[in-house]
Amino acid sequence: MRILITGGTGLIGRHLCKALLEEGHQLTVLSRHPETVAVKCGAAAQAMISLDEWQPERFFDAVINLAGEPIVDEHWSARRKQVLRESRITLTEKLVQRVAAAKQKPKVLLSGSAIGYYGDRGDTELDDAAPAGKDFAAKLCKDWEEAALVAEKHAVRVCLLRTGLVLSKSGGLLGRMLLPFKLGLGARLGDGRQWMSWIHIEDYVALVLRLLNDDQMRGPFNMSAPQPVTNAEFTRTLAKLLHRPAFLFAPKPVLRLAMGERAALLLEGQRVFPAKLVAAGGQFKYPELAGALDDLLHQ
Numbered sequence: 001m002r003i004l005i006t007g008g009t010g011l012i013g014r015h016l017c018k019a020l021l022e023e024g025h026q027l028t029v030l031s032r033h034p035e036t037v038a039v040k041c042g043a044a045a046q047a048m049i050s051l052d053e054w055q056p057e058r059f060f061d062a063v064i065n066l067a068g069e070p071i072v073d074e075h076w077s078a079r080r081k082q083v084l085r086e087s088r089i090t091l092t093e094k095l096v097q098r099v100a101a102a103k104q105k106p107k108v109l110l111s112g113s114a115i116g117y118y119g120d121r122g123d124t125e126l127d128d129a130a131p132a133g134k135d136f137a138a139k140l141c142k143d144w145e146e147a148a149l150v151a152e153k154h155a156v157r158v159c160l161l162r163t164g165l166v167l168s169k170s171g172g173l174l175g176r177m178l179l180p181f182k183l184g185l186g187a188r189l190g191d192g193r194q195w196m197s198w199i200h201i202e203d204y205v206a207l208v209l210r211l212l213n214d215d216q217m218r219g220p221f222n223m224s225a226p227q228p229v230t231n232a233e234f235t236r237t238l239a240k241l242l243h244r245p246a247f248l249f250a251p252k253p254v255l256r257l258a259m260g261e262r263a264a265l266l267l268e269g270q271r272v273f274p275a276k277l278v279a280a281g282g283q284f285k286y287p288e289l290a291g292a293l294d295d296l297l298h299q
């Protein structure tokens with residue numbers, strides 16, 4: 001397939017590009033830094049610096065849309081919130097305009113979202129049909145999904161990737177946690193009762209390939225392992241595998257003071273189940289956390 005991917009240089013994108021190239025697909029990666037594409041995504045990947053390069057005559061079989069400014073890195077000022085929205089929603093709107101203008105439409109659009117779609121839901125078990133939350137992150141995901149769904153008007157199959165916490169050794173949540181945990185400074189966040197719905201990067205990539213190829217799959221998909229854990233259990237499991245203590249905890253008020261509204265990403269959670277993927281026979285090589293972490297730590 002000829003595939004256009006946005007966010008291909010990111011944590012998920014790099015793993016995905018490698019798998020897509022290995023399967024023999026032709027990749028075009030939209031990036032603000034085209035000179036990095038060959039190194040990050042693979043020598044065979046072509047770079048595109050602007051969507052203006054997608055002229056109506058140009059054909060892609062599939063579009064994968066993962067681009068977005070990192071959500072946890074910076075304080076959520078009004079300006080930052082706007083940047084977070086534009087890098088996802090405005091970019092997706094522009095992408096769908098290109099889909100609409102294309103003489104021959106792509107067959108499928110796989111577009112990013114996150115389990116933050118559901119907002120803070122305590123212990124409630126959330127399948128793919130659960131309603132959206134109301135906080136900033138939830139609204140961001142909802143609007144991002146709605147922008148992508150416009151492609152359905154052009155007879156494009158749309159899958160929405162409601163992504164859980166992707167575990168990879170090369171970055172993301174686990175990449176950030178490893179150093180403090182190795183130093184014995186791993187800490188539960190708040191009371192540790194908030195849910196963490198995680199997924200091993202290998203399973204994530206395999207599931208994206210399934211969504212790409214299976215014409216029956218459409219709509220939202222919870223992209224997380226079938227056994228979510230609480231933050232306390234995550235902390236215990238990681239510390240045990242690293243043979244380090246984890247007696248510390250980061251008090252809620254301190255995190256709220258240091259991070260402001262953004263602290264919700266750490267102190268609130270979603271107990272998500274990949275019901276649609278499981279019903280469609282989706283397989284998880286790493287369904288439980290200890291096995292997933294053990295594999296990643298020994299890579």
Ligand SMILES: NC(=O)c1ccc[n+]([C@@H]2O[C@H](COP(=O)([O-])OP(=O)(O)OC[C@H]3O[C@@H](n4cnc5c(N)ncnc54)[C@H](OP(=O)(O)O)[C@@H]3O)[C@@H](O)[C@H]2O)c1
Binds near residue numbers: 066167
């Ligand atoms: N990793 C997770 O655990 C997780 C969980 C839930 C949801 N997600 C979502 O899934 C997507 C991919 O995640 P990731 O971890 O791979 O993200 P990442 O490593 O931060 O990469 C995101 C990519 O988006 C592009 N990008 C960033 N800011 C942009 C902007 N202002 N305009 C255009 N492109 C921009 C960048 O590409 P260039 O620098 O090449 O332009 C970057 O490589 C993100 O949208 C993220 O919100 C991730």
